[in-house]
Amino acid sequence: MSLTTEQRKIVLSESLAVKLFILKKKRKRNPLHQIYKDRFDFGEFHHLYSELRADDNLFCSYTRMSRSTFDYIKEEIENECYHKTTNFKIPISVEERLIITLRYLATGLAFRQIALTFRISKTAVSSIVIEICKAIWKILKEKHMPTPTIADFEKIAQEFYENWNFPNCVGSIDGKHIRIKCPKKSGSMFFNYKQFFSIVLMAVADANYKFIMIDVGSYGKDSDGGILSNSNILKRLENKTLKLPYPKKLPNSNLIGPYTFIADEAFPLRTYMMRPYPRRLLNDENKSYFNYRLSRARMTIECAFGIAAAKFRILQKSIETKVDNADHIVKAICMLHNVIIDLEKKGVANYMDSDISNQINNLSSDLAVSVRNNKTSRAAENIRSNLSIFFSNNKL
Numbered sequence: 001m002s003l004t005t006e007q008r009k010i011v012l013s014e015s016l017a018v019k020l021f022i023l024k025k026k027r028k029r030n031p032l033h034q035i036y037k038d039r040f041d042f043g044e045f046h047h048l049y050s051e052l053r054a055d056d057n058l059f060c061s062y063t064r065m066s067r068s069t070f071d072y073i074k075e076e077i078e079n080e081c082y083h084k085t086t087n088f089k090i091p092i093s094v095e096e097r098l099i100i101t102l103r104y105l106a107t108g109l110a111f112r113q114i115a116l117t118f119r120i121s122k123t124a125v126s127s128i129v130i131e132i133c134k135a136i137w138k139i140l141k142e143k144h145m146p147t148p149t150i151a152d153f154e155k156i157a158q159e160f161y162e163n164w165n166f167p168n169c170v171g172s173i174d175g176k177h178i179r180i181k182c183p184k185k186s187g188s189m190f191f192n193y194k195q196f197f198s199i200v201l202m203a204v205a206d207a208n209y210k211f212i213m214i215d216v217g218s219y220g221k222d223s224d225g226g227i228l229s230n231s232n233i234l235k236r237l238e239n240k241t242l243k244l245p246y247p248k249k250l251p252n253s254n255l256i257g258p259y260t261f262i263a264d265e266a267f268p269l270r271t272y273m274m275r276p277y278p279r280r281l282l283n284d285e286n287k288s289y290f291n292y293r294l295s296r297a298r299m300t301i302e303c304a305f306g307i308a309a310a311k312f313r314i315l316q317k318s319i320e321t322k323v324d325n326a327d328h329i330v331k332a333i334c335m336l337h338n339v340i341i342d343l344e345k346k347g348v349a350n351y352m353d354s355d356i357s358n359q360i361n362n363l364s365s366d367l368a369v370s371v372r373n374n375k376t377s378r379a380a381e382n383i384r385s386n387l388s389i390f391f392s393n394n395k396l
Helices: 005-027 044-052 054-061 067-077 095-105 111-118 120-146 150-164 223-229 232-238 284-312 324-345 354-361 378-393
Strands: 168-178 196-205 209-218 261-262
Touching: 044 054, 044 095, 044 111, 054 067, 067 120, 067 324, 095 111, 095 120, 095 324, 111 120, 111 150, 120 324, 150 168, 150 284, 168 209, 168 284, 196 223, 196 284, 196 324, 209 232, 209 324, 223 232, 261 284, 261 354, 284 324, 284 378
Parallel strands: 168 261
Antiparallel strands: 168 196, 196 209
8 A cells, every 4th residue: 555745754753753753762872979079078089088198007098009109000001091181071190090909909899899999980990990901011011020031030030049049040930810800601610620710820939029920811721831832931042033142050059050940840841941850769869859949949929929919909809890891900910010119129138028928828729730842852851950960069
């Protein structure tokens, strides 16, 4: 049945009216709650921050860093995080956004709880935290975690020998499982041997508990060998973009040894990586003493993890974000850890409050012991034997 011109006009006008009604309904927003309207009067930043800055100890307890370190980070990331003021809104200041991020990292509170105390929407808090974490990593990486050069490795080795009596060591390496919320449609990819979902932080620490290299985001189910072989650290060693110094004589000895990383028994023995002797061989006194000296020096990476987790309590809880965002959060924590050490010049003794010391004293390996991919070469065995002889001749 054909419609007349008048009937077509009526149908068209009715359809347009329906479309306009739907559009208006979609555009309708809930009115702003009075809690958020009072942000400038009662928000945590606006009524507490100025008082905290007047007391060094309280400010450090609140942000996990000194005022000068906080101001340094704010100035460094300010241009990266700048938001333009418009006729429609006044942006949240970089200072307040940094405080929100540090409180989230320091306490591990849910975004909703942070939102209520600062009187900012939950959506805004989540976007602020990720934005600031990305900026911290991007801006500060070249200053506080640059790719080590040969000269850097030689300096690290010297500090390891002076502080920990382990020669030719360019870093201690280990992994830590970071608890996360189970990602959608991930199956068992992130489910680890400790029976929770996680991503893995693989890190190398120097003699002063600083992270010199990190690799974040491996599946929790992966073995130690798989994580190491797929990490950027190993790839850079193999493609020669990460160069180690040439071998040199061990102190007070004619034995020549290469520069190596040190790791626990979860890692393979390689010419560039020393691990302890297996337990079945510990009847030999020299081998047992080698294990003691290696474990003593390897404590630096365990202490680094312990200090970071005690300062930033989010590492002790489940990170309830997307996996990619969890990666950004962990990277930012590692960077903040380095910045605090660089600027405040604190040794591990300065961090030893009761919570941190209890964690460090009870530290154990975060990666499962595996025998897969642990076949050793004769050259690596010889290097470990030379170190064993050196330690037996130079006991503490």
